[in-house]
Amino acid sequence: MTDPRRAGLLPEAAEYVVVGGGTAGSAVAARLAEAGHDVLVLEAGPDFGPQGEASWPADFVDATRLGRSHDWGYDSGDTYPWTVGFERARAIGGSSDVNGCTQTWGHRRDYDAWAEAGLTGWAADDLAPLFAGGMERMRVRQFTADELTPWQHAWYDAAPAVGMPRLTSLNDLDEAAGFAPEAMNIQDGVRINASFAYLDPVRGLPHLRIVGDALVDRVVVERGVATGVVVHHHGEIATVRAGTVVLAGGAYNSPTILLRSGIGPFAQLAPLGIPLVHHLPGVGENLHDQPFLLMSFAGSDRMAAEMDAARAAGWTPDEQAMGKAASSLETEAFDLHFLPYSPTHRGDDKRWSIGTSALLPRSRGFVRLRSADPEAKPWIDHRFLSDAEGADVAMLIEGAVMLRELAATAALSPLVGAEIHPGPETFARDALAAHLYRHPDNYWHPVGTCRMGVAGDPGAVVDERARVHGIEGLRVADASIMPRIPRATTAMPSVVMGEKVAALLLEEATA
Numbered sequence: 104m105t106d107p108r109r110a111g112l113l114p115e116a117a118e119y120v121v122v123g124g125g126t127a128g129s130a131v132a133a134r135l136a137e138a139g140h141d142v143l144v145l146e147a148g149p150d151f152g153p154q155g156e157a158s159w160p161a162d163f164v165d166a167t168r169l170g171r172s173h174d175w176g177y178d179s180g181d182t183y184p185w186t187v188g189f190e191r192a193r194a195i196g197g198s199s200d201v202n203g204c205t206q207t208w209g210h211r212r213d214y215d216a217w218a219e220a221g222l223t224g225w226a227a228d229d230l231a232p233l234f235a236g237g238m239e240r241m242r243v244r245q246f247t248a249d250e251l252t253p254w255q256h257a258w259y260d261a262a263p264a265v266g267m268p269r270l271t272s273l274n275d276l277d278e279a280a281g282f283a284p285e286a287m288n289i290q291d292g293v294r295i296n297a298s299f300a301y302l303d304p305v306r307g308l309p310h311l312r313i314v315g316d317a318l319v320d321r322v323v324v325e326r327g328v329a330t331g332v333v334v335h336h337h338g339e340i341a342t343v344r345a346g347t348v349v350l351a352g353g354a355y356n357s358p359t360i361l362l363r364s365g366i367g368p369f370a371q372l373a374p375l376g377i378p379l380v381h382h383l384p385g386v387g388e389n390l391h392d393q394p395f396l397l398m399s400f401a402g403s404d405r406m407a408a409e410m411d412a413a414r415a416a417g418w419t420p421d422e423q424a425m426g427k428a429a430s431s432l433e434t435e436a437f438d439l440h441f442l443p444y445s446p447t448h449r450g451d452d453k454r455w456s457i458g459t460s461a462l463l464p465r466s467r468g469f470v471r472l473r474s475a476d477p478e479a480k481p482w483i484d485h486r487f488l489s490d491a492e493g494a495d496v497a498m499l500i501e502g503a504v505m506l507r508e509l510a511a512t513a514a515l516s517p518l519v520g521a522e523i524h525p526g527p528e529t530f531a532r533d534a535l536a537a538h539l540y541r542h543p544d545n546y547w548h549p550v551g552t553c554r555m556g557v558a559g560d561p562g563a564v565v566d567e568r569a570r571v572h573g574i575e576g577l578r579v580a581d582a583s584i585m586p587r588i589p590r591a592t593t594a595m596p597s598v599v600m601g602e603k604v605a606a607l608l609l610e611e612a613t614a
C-alpha cells in the first residue's frame with residue numbers, strides 16, 4: 104500500500120514548515136531533518152525527486168549553460184525601454200537548478216559590516232565554517248587553469264595587464280583583485296543543485312516530507328503567533344499547521360508571502376483588501392542586485408577554431424573563470440566582477456562575450472503586490488542605476504573601461520576582435536552612461552527585501568536570529584534577509600543563509 108506521506112499528499116501539520124524548497128530552503132530543511140525534527144517542505148513548483156530521476160528537465164541537469172524551464176516568469180515590465188528578465192526557477196532546488204554554478208563568497212568586510220551593524224553571529228569568522236560546509240555539501244570543485252576553455256583562458260592569461268594577478272581561487276575572504284578559475288558545483292557535467300546536495304541524503308527519513316506543486320499563499324497568524332500556512336495544492340486550498348514557519352521563497356517571493364499575510368506597510372495592504380496583521384514598513388523594500396553590462400566581440404578565426412577543437416575534445420561550459428577588480432570608488436577590497444562568457448550553443452552576436460558587474464550597488468528598489476492572488480506576478484522595480492550620486496553607473500563604466508583596455512592588449516586583441524556590443528558608438532563616457540541608463544541589466548542576484556536588522560531599525564524585517572519582528576514562530580531564511588549584498592555571486596551566500604538559520608533553530612531547540 105502506498106504511504107500517503109510519501110505519496111506527496113499534504114499533511115495536516117508539521118513541527119517546521121519550510122516554504123520553498125530552493126537553494127536556502129533545501130539547506131534549512133535538510134539540517135533540521137538530519138537533527139531528527141519533523142519537517143515539511145512546501146514547494147510551489149514540481150518535486151522531480153532524487154538525482155538521476157528521468158523527470159529532471161535536461162536544462163536543469165546540463166551544467167554547460169543556464170537553465171530556462173520552470174520559471175516564475177518575472178520581468179521588469181515597462182519600467183525600462185527593454186524588458187529585463189528576473190529569472191527565478193519554480194521547482195525543488197529553486198534557482199540552484201538553473202544558475203551558472205559559480206560559487207563565490209565575497210570579502211570579509213561584507214559580513215563583518217553586518218556584524219558591526221549589530222547582527223551578532225554574522226561576521227565573516229562566524230560564517231566561514233558554514234561556507235566551507237556548504238561548499239562540501241554542494242560538491243563544489245575548484246577548477247584549474249589547464250581546464251579552462253580557450254576563451255576563458257585568453258582573458259585569464261591577459262588579466263595582469265589591468266592589474267589583476269592570476270589567482271588559483273576567488274574565495275580567499277581577505278584577497279582583493281585577481282583573476283581565477285571558478286569553484287563550481289558541477290560533477291560529471293551535472294549541475295549539483297541544492298535538492299541533490301541537501302535533500303537527497305535525507306529523502307528517506309520518515310519525518311521529512313516534501314510536497315511539490317504546493318503554492319503557499321500566506322502565513323496564518325493568531326494573536327501574534329504564526330500557527331500555519333494556507334497552501335494551494337492541486338486545486339485545493341488547505342491550511343497546514345506549523346510549530347514554526349520558515350519562509351525560503353527567495354528575494355522576490357518571501358516578501359510577497361509576508362505581504363499577503365498582512366505583514367508589511369499598512370498603506371500598501373489596505374488598497375488590496377488585505378487585513379493588517381503587523382505593520383512592518385521594510386517588507387519588500389531594499390531590493391538590490393548588481394547591475395551588469397555584457398560586452399560582446401567579433402571573435403576571430405583562431406578563437407573559433409580553438410573553441411571548436413576544445414568542444415570536440417570534451418566539455419566546454421559557458422562560464423568558468425572570473426576576475427575581481429576595484430573601481431576608484433572602492434577603498435576596502437574590490438567592487439567589480441569580470442565574467443568571460445562564451446556560449447558555444449549560440450551562433451549569435453553574444454558568442455564572444457565578457458560581462459562586468461558593479462558588486463556594491465547603492466540603488467535600492469522594491470517588490471510590491473499587484474493583487475492578493477498568490478499566482479499574480481508582483482511589481483518588481485529594481486530602480487537600477489538610480490542612486491543620487493551616480494555611483495552605480497560610475498562603477499560599471501570603470502569596469503567597461505578596464506575590459507576595453509584588456510581587450511586592446513597585444514595578447515588579446517587578435518583573439519577577441521572588435522567590440523560589437525555596446526560598440527564603438529559608446530566609447531565616450533557619456534555615450535556609455537546613456538546606453539547603460541537605457542539598457543540596465545541584472546546579475547540575477549536579487550537580495551535584501553526582508554532585510555535583517557536589530558529591533559528599533561525601522562526598515563528591518565527580521566532580527567539577527569531571522570525572526571520576523573513582531574511575530575512569533577516565523578523566520579525567513581534566504582537571500583531576502585541579506586541587509587547588503589556581499590561582493591559575490593549569491594548562490595553560496597544563500598546556502599549559508601539556510602545553514603545559519605538552521606543552526607539558530609537547532610540551538611534554540613536544544614536550549
Ligand SMILES: Cc1cc2nc3c(=O)[nH]c(=O)nc-3n(C[C@H](O)[C@H](O)[C@H](O)COP(=O)(O)OP(=O)(O)OC[C@H]3O[C@@H](n4cnc5c(N)ncnc54)[C@H](O)[C@@H]3O)c2cc1C
Pocket residue numbers: 122123124125126127128145146147148169170190191192193194195196197198199201202203204205206207317318319320351352353354356357360477546547548549581582583591592593594595597
Ligand atoms: C539564471 C541565473 C543564474 C545565476 N547564476 C549564478 C551563479 O553562477 N552563481 C551564483 O552564486 N549565483 C547565481 N545565481 C543566483 C543564485 O542562484 C540565487 O542567489 C540563489 O539561488 C537564491 O537562493 P534562494 O534560496 O534565496 O531562492 P531560490 O533558490 O530561488 O528558492 C526559492 C524557492 O521558493 C519557492 N517558492 C517561492 N514562492 C513560493 C511560494 N509562495 N510557495 C511555495 N514555494 C515558493 C521557489 O519555487 C523556489 O524553489 C543565478 C540565478 C539565476 C536565476
